[in-house]
Amino acid sequence: MTLKQIFGKLHLWLGLASGLVVLIVAGTGILLVFEDELDEWANKDFYVVDVPQNAQRVSLDSMYHVAKAYDSSIKVTRMYLESKAPEQSVIFYAKKKKTHTWHIAVNPYTGKIIRAREFDKRFFGVVLNLHRHLCMDETGKVITHASCLIFVLMVITGLILWWPKRWHILKQRTRIAWSSKWKRLNWDLHAVGGFYVHLVLLCISLTGMVFAYPWFSNFVYQLADGKPAPKKEAPSNTIKAPIKAGFYESLYEQANAKLPYKGRVTILLPEKDSLAITVNKMNREAAVDNVIDVLYFEKGTGRLLKESLFKNSSTGNKIRRMNLPIHTGKLFGWPTQILVLIAAMVAFSLPITGFSIWMGRKKKKAKGTRNPLRTVPTKEESAVV
Structure with missing residues (x-):
């Protein structure tokens, strides 16, 4: 043979x-x-809002409390905001019993919930x-x-x-x-x-x-x-302080000031109070998709503890970051x-x-x-x- x-x-x-x-x-x-393009086209009311003239955006903290009050059995763990895209709704990612996930869309000008949907039961969730x-x-x-x-x-x-x-x-x-x-x-x-x-x-x-x-x-x-993949975990909080009004809004503003490009800001709330809050920003102006810079803020005080910028990442981290856009074809867009x-x-x-x-x-x-x-x-x- x-x-x-x-x-x-x-x-x-x-x-x-x-x-x-x-x-x-x-x-x-x-x-x-x-998926993203079709989902946004089919659910335009979920992602896009009418922008009133001379309207002021409601603070992120107010929107967070509205989303948190939607269902007492779910826990908000992430917030998604598109900087320099005033027509985009603010999306809150929530979990229920660690098995079910929800996306709650909030109108940033009225502060009211547009709609909530179970992430895994939507059409593309099943797919x-x-x-x-x-x-x-x-x-x-x-x-x-x-x-x-x-x-x-x-x-x-x-x-x-x-x-x-x-x-x-x-x-x-x-x-x-x-x-x-x-x-x-x-x-x-x-x-x-x-x-x-x-x-x-x-x-x-x-x-x-x-x-x-x-x-x-x-x-x-x-x-x-x-060497093997590094362990990725937010740094520890050095000082424990209560979260005051306007805290999450300040994190959003600090992230945009530090990273002024157009992009999606994601605020991840840690499961442990001993860990800092992670704020990611995806660079929509980069030549390739999924270029993300990471900032870590002290919970309560909002002090910047650490930054992990994509340009300073190791070759392994950069390749790993490109893995998803290569797999989905989003590396260089359409x-x-x-x-x-x-x-x-x-x-x-x-x-x-x-x-x-x-x-x-x-x-x-x-x-x-x-x-x-x-x-x-x-x-x-x-x-x-």
Whole structure:
């Protein structure tokens, strides 16, 4: 048995084992590429408010208490505000019994709640749950994580199987014969289509592995920094002081003064009173997505204790920060989103075309004409081997 035949068997059986999961993950991934844009379009009233003339924004502290009073059983843990975007509502992220999360939108000019919605039960919440966990909690997480690793191997073995034996047939391996019969067209869609997006699919699957496996995330840090991922925790409060009126508004103002660019400010309330309050700001003016600077403020006094700016981060931290926008395609905005969308659509088709190829060869084997594990087409199928 040749090495290519071994890779062929590996590609076949891994594909059969993970095909259904890939179909679900890729299908939901297609929807999630433009999740933010579609969600804001479908729920414009949740995110956008009318800006009255000469209106003054209600203090963040007042809005926080309104959101906190919405339901006594939920706990507000984060606040999201878009600086230099007066038409945006203020979103409060809340948890209930550590299993249910809520988003509460507040009008910054009236101080009243626009609407509250359970985050995981919204349309894209269900889609995201399918994408990450197959809606099966921890069991689904294990399956999707393993399938992500398998998909990396599928992309690599698929490229090996696609690789032409002779360079003069490269042209035929890089074009789809649209006018050919179904068997040849199906093989082209699987092999040639997969080849054109294999680098994008490899990036998506490798960044997925960073989310899936802590050991792989640490491996990225080891390669970039020569040491494991640092522990990320807010510094301790040096002085304990009660929170006074206007405290959260002052944090928002300090963050914007320190980081004057346009961006989303996130205030994270610590679970422990002994820890400082973390304030993140995502730079909307940066060349790439997800560039975030972090400030830590003393709870009660509002004194700046520490700053962690993106430009001063280690190479490992910068790569890790880029992991999400690479995975979702948001790295350079809509051009890379479209590229990832196309790749996700091809990935969705691969289990279908691959299964069709296998079934066709299985039928031929039953007639004693062909080995079903053969991974390259015959002369009749492709005229390239």
